Amino acid sequence: MSRRHWASAAAVVLASALVAPAQAAAEPTPQHADLGMAHLSDLYVATTTDGRELLRFSAMIVNVGSGPFEIVASRADQLSSFDVMQRISQSDGSTTDVPTDAELVYGGDGHDHWHVRDLENYELLRLDNGVKVGTGAKSGFCFFDTDPYELSLPGAPSDPVYSHETCGHLDSLDVSMGLSIGWGDEYPWNLPDQYIEITSVDNGKYRLRATADQGELFTEASESNNVTWVDIRLSRRGGKTSVKILDYGPDALSSGDDDGSGGDDGGGPGNGNGNGNDNGVGNGGTPPGHE
Numbered sequence: 001m002s003r004r005h006w007a008s009a010a011a012v013v014l015a016s017a018l019v020a021p022a023q024a025a026a027e028p029t030p031q032h033a034d035l036g037m038a039h040l041s042d043l044y045v046a047t048t049t050d051g052r053e054l055l056r057f058s059a060m061i062v063n064v065g066s067g068p069f070e071i072v073a074s075r076a077d078q079l080s081s082f083d084v085m086q087r088i089s090q091s092d093g094s095t096t097d098v099p100t101d102a103e104l105v106y107g108g109d110g111h112d113h114w115h116v117r118d119l120e121n122y123e124l125l126r127l128d129n130g131v132k133v134g135t136g137a138k139s140g141f142c143f144f145d146t147d148p149y150e151l152s153l154p155g156a157p158s159d160p161v162y163s164h165e166t167c168g169h170l171d172s173l174d175v176s177m178g179l180s181i182g183w184g185d186e187y188p189w190n191l192p193d194q195y196i197e198i199t200s201v202d203n204g205k206y207r208l209r210a211t212a213d214q215g216e217l218f219t220e221a222s223e224s225n226n227v228t229w230v231d232i233r234l235s236r237r238g239g240k241t242s243v244k245i246l247d248y249g250p251d252a253l254s255s256g257d258d259d260g261s262g263g264d265d266g267g268g269p270g271n272g273n274g275n276g277n278d279n280g281v282g283n284g285g286t287p288p289g290h291e
């Protein structure tokens, strides 16, 4: 090596020695959320006063990632739509806001706050050929910590951090929502839109499937654990429609296809059959938390 090359190589080494440690310290790593679904529960068929049949169930979206799932949304005035950013936590405690294609829709009809459109999707599929025969009525979600799911996850807070209070009101210009590590946001079976209509669905075997962030609007650690399902048999006998649980699919923390709990009868919340009418009020009181 010539003297001249040696000198410049030495200069490079010196320069990187001076710069590298500072760069390493200034480069935080993102702590991504990871959305998934807990097992579906409380399945039963309700009949409305006008004779429609609703397959009701409870669903819970959960965060099993290494950071909170958080969105912040703002708009210039009440006539504008919201710009929705995902706020990603970094290892040094800072946050980074990333633009998303998510939309907020106002949930009138008793909710009176803002919802993220399509945070969860519910579908009913024929088990033999996968044909979709029903879609969940609920399409918007104000999410927050309602139930502990797996508090042994690193970084999971022992108490809820996020509440519904930041889901805003009709005139809000700033809205935010969050779901902590290890926490879930439960949508109980008796919420107004928490059902799939099955009035014209034949008796037989079906898969009730729930997917978190089906449209992949949000950044998360894994897109492979967003789906859960339960296989069921619908039968009508003596004027009564019943649902029997045949098998469970994975949930957010299991990659297998069975947890061995198939065969449960799933009689429904508080033996909810026979409640007669159903519009989500009066059976079992106020939902625990969420709307």
Ligand SMILES: [Zn+2]
Binding pocket: 107, 111, 113, 115, 141, 142, 291
């Ligand atoms: Zn709501």
